């Protein structure tokens with residue numbers, strides 16, 4: 019295992035033009051690699067606008083044009099890509115799905131969003147993913163040459179049980195492609211990222227799209243990399259940008275030794291378990 023590696027988050031501006039979105043993602047991944055990134059993360063629903071009509075229309079079977087682009091790029095550039103998420107069509111269903119490729123271009127993880135974003139904050143924002151999306155059922159922790167990485171999508175990060183289970187399955191980094199909005203973002207984005215990192219003593223990487231005011235959904239932006247002590251490694255505002263950070267695996271070890279939260283759980287008194295479905 020290597021002690022350190024470099025990550026980048028591409029906070030791209032997603033538009034209603036799929037071809038342009040794919041070109042933008044590719045250009046930003048190339049730029050990130052040229053700056054030394056070994057793992058690059060894209061935001062939630064990066065190939066089309068985040069609303070139910072677009073997601074239904076743009077849903078892709080696997081393999082499709084988006085995943086083929088990611089696969090080829092990972093291989094050509096020799097890096098890991100956590101491909102944000104895209105609407106995936108599988109038989110009659112649509113999922114919000116994140117595909118991860120390794121530097122050989124192999125698909126090493128497919129994660130389907132487990133907690134669907136069905137909310138109604140009166141007078142502010144109403145969204146009902148379950149009108150078109152089906153939910154995934156599998157927790158995803160993937161092995162890489164650096165460490166184990168847990169993958170979840172946006173609303174999932176509000177569920178401490180899922181984040182903890184990923185840490186218990188060995189995740190030292192949790193990657194969450196996400197798109198909070200201008201209501202829930204200012205209220206909860208920063209605190210949720212920080213506390214999930216601190217609770218689980220992981221690096222927490224939250225990747226948002228940039229804010230597109232022409233979209234019906236105004237993403238909060240503010241992609242962030244947080245370290246296991248709750249310190250910001252990198253962050254940004256709502257505009258298009260790439261943020262970079264170093265993941266230091268020895269630092270995770272140090273924090274976990276000095277403050278042994280994972281060891282101090284009272285599993286004789288309470289327990290968290292994964293149920294087979």
Ligand SMILES: O=C(O)CCC(=O)C(=O)O
Pocket residue numbers: 062134135171172173174176196197198199202203
């Ligand atoms: O939890 C939130 O506030 C935002 C969630 C969201 O936008 C999503 O799950 O796509």
